[in-house]
Amino acid sequence: MRNTKGVQKIAFFFLFLATLLIVVPVGLIVVIIIQKGLPAINWQFLSDIPRQGMRAGGIFPAIIGTFYLVLGAIIFALPIGLLAAIYLSEYAKDNVLNRIIKLAIVNLSGVPSVVYGLFGLALFVVFLKFGASILSGSLTLGIMILPIIITTSREALESVPQSFREVSLSLGASKWQTIRHIVLPNAIPGILTGTILGLGRAAGETAPILFTVAAFYLPQLPKSIFDQAMALPYHLYVISTQVPNVDEKIRYGTALVLLSLVLFMNLVAIIIRYNFRKKKKW
Amino acid sequence: MVKFTARNLNIWFGQIHALKNVNIEVEANEILSVIGPSNSGKTSFLRMLNRLNDLNPGFKMNGELEFDKEEIRKIDVEILRKRVGMVFALPLPLPLSILENVAYGVRMHGEKDRNRISEIVERSLKQAYLWDEVKDRLNVSAFKLSGGQQQRLCIARTLAVEPEVILFDEPCSGLDPISTAKVEEAMLKLKKDYTIVLVTNNVKQAARVGDRTAFFLSGELVELDRTEKIFTAPSDTRTDGYIRGKFG
Numbered sequence: 001m002r003n004t005k006g007v008q009k010i011a012f013f014f015l016f017l018a019t020l021l022i023v024v025p026v027g028l029i030v031v032i033i034i035q036k037g038l039p040a041i042n043w044q045f046l047s048d049i050p051r052q053g054m055r056a057g058g059i060f061p062a063i064i065g066t067f068y069l070v071l072g073a074i075i076f077a078l079p080i081g082l083l084a085a086i087y088l089s090e091y092a093k094d095n096v097l098n099r100i101i102k103l104a105i106v107n108l109s110g111v112p113s114v115v116y117g118l119f120g121l122a123l124f125v126v127f128l129k130f131g132a133s134i135l136s137g138s139l140t141l142g143i144m145i146l147p148i149i150i151t152t153s154r155e156a157l158e159s160v161p162q163s164f165r166e167v168s169l170s171l172g173a174s175k176w177q178t179i180r181h182i183v184l185p186n187a188i189p190g191i192l193t194g195t196i197l198g199l200g201r202a203a204g205e206t207a208p209i210l211f212t213v214a215a216f217y218l219p220q221l222p223k224s225i226f227d228q229a230m231a232l233p234y235h236l237y238v239i240s241t242q243v244p245n246v247d248e249k250i251r252y253g254t255a256l257v258l259l260s261l262v263l264f265m266n267l268v269a270i271i272i273r274y275n276f277r278k279k280k281k282w
Numbered sequence: 283m284v285k286f287t288a289r290n291l292n293i294w295f296g297q298i299h300a301l302k303n304v305n306i307e308v309e310a311n312e313i314l315s316v317i318g319p320s321n322s323g324k325t326s327f328l329r330m331l332n333r334l335n336d337l338n339p340g341f342k343m344n345g346e347l348e349f350d351k352e353e354i355r356k357i358d359v360e361i362l363r364k365r366v367g368m369v370f371a372l373p374l375p376l377p378l379s380i381l382e383n384v385a386y387g388v389r390m391h392g393e394k395d396r397n398r399i400s401e402i403v404e405r406s407l408k409q410a411y412l413w414d415e416v417k418d419r420l421n422v423s424a425f426k427l428s429g430g431q432q433q434r435l436c437i438a439r440t441l442a443v444e445p446e447v448i449l450f451d452e453p454c455s456g457l458d459p460i461s462t463a464k465v466e467e468a469m470l471k472l473k474k475d476y477t478i479v480l481v482t483n484n485v486k487q488a489a490r491v492g493d494r495t496a497f498f499l500s501g502e503l504v505e506l507d508r509t510e511k512i513f514t515a516p517s518d519t520r521t522d523g524y525i526r527g528k529f530g
Contacts, residue, residue, distance in 0.1 A: 094339070163374050167436075170332060171387035171443055172364030181390070186377060 033256050040253025049219040054239050055246050059254055064221055065134070065229030066203055066261065069213065072138025072225070073145060073202040078195060080142075081149030085191075088150070089157040090179055109147035114207035116144045121211040135225045137213025144208055145198035152197065156190020157183055189273045196269040200262045206233040216242075232258040283310040285447055285477045286331060289346040293326060296340035300326040302501040303345075308447075313469060313478040315492030315509065317485055319524070323501040324481045325371075328449050331479065332366040333359055364391060367445035371452040373432030375424030380416050383424045383435055387443035402442050410438035411468055430461025437468060447477040455483060466491050485525050489513050497521045 044058055051057030092098040120140030130136045160183045168178040206214075214234035222229040236254045239246045286308040293301045301323045308314050308331075316324045329335045330347060333354065347354045354362065364387070375383050384403045393399055403420070407413040412434040416427070424435055433453060440448055450469070454462040469478055469491055482488050488495050489509060496506040497518070505512065505521045516522045 163370070163372075164376060166334060166337065167370065167374050167376060168386070168390075169337070170334060170363055170368040170370075171390065171439065172360045172362075173387065173390040174360055177390050181386075182376060 030259075033252055033259060036249060037252035037254075037256030040247075040249040041256065045250075045253060046257070050217065050235075051219075054217060054235075054243050055250070059230075059232070059235060059257060061218060061221055062230040062232045062235040062254070063257060063261065065213075065215075065231040066233070066258070068134050068222065068225075068229060069137050069141055069209065069231055070199055070202045070265070072134060073141035074195065074199065076139055076142035077146045077149050077198060081146050081194075082153050082191060084146075085150045085153035085157060086179060086184075089154045090175070090183065105147050105150055108143075109151065111144075112207075113144060113205050114210075116140055116208040117211050119143075120208060125212055131226065132211070132213055132215075132228050133226045134213055134222055134229050137209045137229070137231075138225075140208045140212045141202040141205065144205065145202050148198045148201065149191075149194045152194025153187070153191045156187040156194070159190060160186045189276045192269050192273045192276070196266050196273075199265045199269070203262045203265065204233055204258065206237055209234055232261065284308070285310050285350065287346070287348045287351075288330075291330070291343070291345040291347055293330065293335065293341065293343040295326075295335075295338055300501055301330070304501075304503045306496060306503055306506060308477060308479060309494075310477050311473060311475075312493040313473055313480055313491050315488035315495040316479065316481045316498060317483075317488045317495060317524070318498035318504075320483075321500075322498040324496075324498045325451055326501075327498065328368075328451055328479060328481045330354075331447070331449055332363050332368055334368070364443050365445055366447045366449065367440035367443060368449040368451065369433070369436050369440055369453045371455050373429055373436055373456065375427070375432050375435055378424060379421045380424050380427070380435060381420040384439050384442050387439065391443065403438075406438040406442040407435075409441050409468070409472070410434045411464055412438055428461075430457050430464065433457060433461065433465060434468065437465070441472075445476065447479065448472065450478065450480040450482075452481055452483055454487065462487070485527075497524060499524070 046058060046063070047060050048058030049061055050059060088098070088102065092101070117140065120136055120143075124130045124136035124139050125132055130139075164182050164186070165178055168182045169175070173181070209231050213229055213231065215228040215230050216238060218228060218230050232254065236251065236258065239254065240251050284307050286306075288304050288306045291301055291304040291306075292299070304323075304327065306327075316327065318324045326335065330343070331349070331354075335341050335343075336359070349357060349362065349366070376386060378386065381400075381403055384406050385399050388399055388402055393402075404413060404417075407416065412431060415431060416422075416435075419426075424432065427435060433456075437448075437453075454465055457465065466487065469480065472478060473493075480488070480492065492509040494506065495509045495512040497504045497512065497516075497520075499520055505516060505518045507517070512521060513525060516525065
């Protein structure tokens with residue numbers, strides 16, 4: 001008994017230490033990237049095309065390319081993911097088919113991203129003849145983030161209290177009315193969280209866009225969804241490994257822009273979510 | 283007139299035999315109190331009457347259950363639930379404003395006219411004795427109301443869709459005595475126009491408001507009789523034991 005307090009202190013210390021260790025890498029990543037990348041950031045860097053074999057100029061086409069790709073992936077994945085999540089949480093009975101569907105979703109989230117890239121190449125680029133294009137890249141990224149959106153949306157829908165559904169049904173509302181007017185509005189914050197996670201993943205991945213859309217060097221903006229485009233993560237890879245003598249600050253500047261872009265998108269979604277939470281009435 | 287008739291009604295939730303050979307009739311414009319200890323099947327019986335048990339996975343039934351002489355499974359479930367309203371054990375406002383809570387059912391049944399909706403809301407809130415307390419803040423969240431007010435809001439919400447029967451599932455279990463008295467007062471007034479089935483854990487409440495009282499034990503209907511008879515001269519010793527507080 002006399003040692004209880006001491007043991008507790010030691011346990012507390014290690015728990016705290018482990019938690020602190022999580023903060024360290026996050027903090028270091030942000031500090032190093034800002035420190036090394038910030039000198040590169042200026043208006044020209046953000047708005048100009050790459051020049052002198054990507055050793056000077058800006059990264060504007062890559063920013064726009066990533067923006068289009070993320071937007072396309074969300075336009076594709078959010079409606080499909082949400083509808084699937086509604087089906088799985090509200091309608092699906094516990095039978096063999098639905099268990100296979102759930103298993104497929106779990107496995108889909110475990111597929112390495114480079115495999116998605118190859119799959120996108122085979123299906124969209126070659127078989128459907130979309131070519132290396134924003135369309136192919138968006139669809140590939142969309143499939144990659146589909147499981148994230150389905151899983152988080154399902155959790156959000158299932159976290160809406162069962163009693164709300166019973167009340168709505170007991171008043172004679174149909175199942176669809178209940179979903180539409182009671183379940184869905186209260187699940188939106190959770191669905192947005194899933195979308196945030198999906199956005200971040202789609203913006204940052206290199207492998208799925210490698211074969212499906214990313215251009216090594218394309219100093220102009222895409223004109224349609226059937227054009228190739230540059231994208232930030234792939235551009236970062238290229239200037240870090242494929243092009244000699246690129247100034248360090250350009251590399252870190254690109255990383256900073258990518259990081260900021262993801263954080264900015266998250267921020268927008270967090271603000272939307274916050275506004276919904278404020279209106280939440282229970 | 284008979285509203286509900288159950289003949290040899292049996293229900294199961296998975297392996298659990300929740301109601302055993304229940305034969306019961308619910309008369310129009312009466313308050314039928316249903317008493318019994320927990321797990322006696324009284325709430326399961328109540329949730330049969332608006333088919334809310336259908337939502338439970340593993341639910342099975344056999345036997346007959348008629349509503350207005352029509353087999354309950356043959357009635358469109360949304361129409362049945364419009365005609366048979368329910369007030370739950372806990373006050374369960376929907377995450378909407380006071381007004382929208384009461385208007386919800388009406389809107390879901392296709393009413394769009396704003397004036398008509400506000401008339402219905404006012405009438406329903408008056409019937410539930412809540413109007414005077416909330417008329418100046420109809421657009422406030424329903425969660426801002428006290429527990430007793432929330433429960434009367436739920437009654438108003440049920441009344442708004444103009445049901446014929448109202449099922450009360452232990453409606454006062456979370457309320458203080460004054461709120462309880464208000465809910466009971468509302469029930470007695472509503473009896474004139476509605477048939478009421480009241481499941482309650484509070485034996486005294488059954489005695490106060492019930493015209494007839496049914497005693498359930500382990501899924502069986504032990505005794506059903508005039509409330510005075512049940513509380514003065516029950517014919518079954520188990521009923522006697524329960525209302526005297528010997529078990530339960």
